[in-house]
Amino acid sequence: MTFPTIEWTPALAIGDPAIDRQHQKLFRLAADMVSDRDQVRAMRTLAALSEYVIVHFRDEEKLLEEIGYPELAAHKKLHDDFRARLAKLYANAGGMTLDQIAEEVRLLINEWLTKHIMVVDREYAKYLAK
Numbered sequence: 001m002t003f004p005t006i007e008w009t010p011a012l013a014i015g016d017p018a019i020d021r022q023h024q025k026l027f028r029l030a031a032d033m034v035s036d037r038d039q040v041r042a043m044r045t046l047a048a049l050s051e052y053v054i055v056h057f058r059d060e061e062k063l064l065e066e067i068g069y070p071e072l073a074a075h076k077k078l079h080d081d082f083r084a085r086l087a088k089l090y091a092n093a094g095g096m097t098l099d100q101i102a103e104e105v106r107l108l109i110n111e112w113l114t115k116h117i118m119v120v121d122r123e124y125a126k127y128l129a130k
Contacts, residue, residue: 007031012117014125016063022056023117030109033102042098046105050090053083060121067127078120082112 008027013020029049033042057079064072089104096104 012114014117014121015128016125019056019060019063019121022052022059023113025052026056026113027109030105030113033105039098042101043093046090046093046101049105050086053086057083064124064127067124067130069124069127071123075120075124078116082108082116085112 008024012023014023026049029045029052033045033049061072061076061079064075069075085108089101089108093101
């Protein structure tokens with residue numbers, strides 16, 4: 001089964017260079033995960049993706065705190081939900097096929113992360129300009 005390549009585009013930039021670079025890295029890790037056809041490497045990439053999500057969300061939440069973003073608590077909740085979904089996938093991945101793992105990662109990135117960046121992160125981008 002083939003899955004579309006997951007790619008970051010400049011349209012997803014929110015205006016903070018460090019956060020934009022982190023978003024790009026998340027997409028690269030997800031693309032590696034989807035394209036990897038070796039179970040061991042796929043699991044390592046999934047672990048790296050899981051670890052990097054923690055770093056990214058921590059840094060993004062720190063930025064939101066620094067700029068006084070009023071919706072920080074709600075934003076953190078969305079991050080917590082994503083971390084939980086990713087942790088569940090990681091816990092269940094050992095009993096899944098590569099195609100199943102790739103499909104789950106594709107859904108998480110294409111559906112959740114892309115929409116999160118384009119809608120939710122756009123809301124705080126307004127505060128970055130101030």
